Amino acid sequence: MKSIRAYFMAKFYDTAIKKVEENCLSQWRSDLLGNLSGDVLEIGSGTGLNLKYYPKTVNMLVLTEPDSNMRHILNQRIEESDKDNILMANYHAESIDLPDESFDYVVSTLVLCSVKNPLNSLTELKRLLRPNGQLIFMEHVAADDNPKLLKWQKRIEPFWKWIGCNCHLARQTENVIKQAGFNSN
Ligand SMILES: C[S@@+](CC[C@H](N)C(=O)[O-])C[C@H]1O[C@@H](n2cnc3c(N)ncnc32)[C@H](O)[C@@H]1O
Numbered sequence: 001m002k003s004i005r006a007y008f009m010a011k012f013y014d015t016a017i018k019k020v021e022e023n024c025l026s027q028w029r030s031d032l033l034g035n036l037s038g039d040v041l042e043i044g045s046g047t048g049l050n051l052k053y054y055p056k057t058v059n060m061l062v063l064t065e066p067d068s069n070m071r072h073i074l075n076q077r078i079e080e081s082d083k084d085n086i087l088m089a090n091y092h093a094e095s096i097d098l099p100d101e102s103f104d105y106v107v108s109t110l111v112l113c114s115v116k117n118p119l120n121s122l123t124e125l126k127r128l129l130r131p132n133g134q135l136i137f138m139e140h141v142a143a144d145d146n147p148k149l150l151k152w153q154k155r156i157e158p159f160w161k162w163i164g165c166n167c168h169l170a171r172q173t174e175n176v177i178k179q180a181g182f183n184s185n
Pocket of ligand 1: 043044045046047048049050065066067070091092093094108109110111114115116117
């Protein structure tokens, strides 16, 4: 049953997100990724919606995606792109079999809501970053400043998680990022 949901999630992901993409996400992706350089790791790359925003100043781009349905579409996007510096892998963010301090940037967009263990994932990402490396993230989070909305997020979260392949609506991701040792300097 889970594999059927994962199949449909991958197949309809771009269509489902299209309006939000047009309204804001594509601009945010461009702002976040447009100035990156050096060696970059992206976790949970999905169908590869970030791909077109990486500039030529990126030396090596490693895209990881654990779901095979997503990877199938991601692979097509990579082949259609004009980039020849991309490696694709199937790691979960919690355990990435690459050496310490391998990357200048680690990118996570709309992924920390879905990982099994956010703290383990972020600790792993910190390990992979070079001393002056940066975590670049865009995540939806718990509406802590809006009690009414937060109540609804919590109410529908069990259903949302089921249909959205473990997507949590009310995670306090910023706290976990800090807990993993990242700071905003
Ligand atoms: C909502 S999609 C986001 C896709 C893409 N990053 C984007 O910005 O459109 C969430 C992605 O996280 C992936 N994912 C789920 N659990 C994961 C984990 N433990 N480690 C890495 N990626 C994971 C899913 O397979 C899915 O591709």
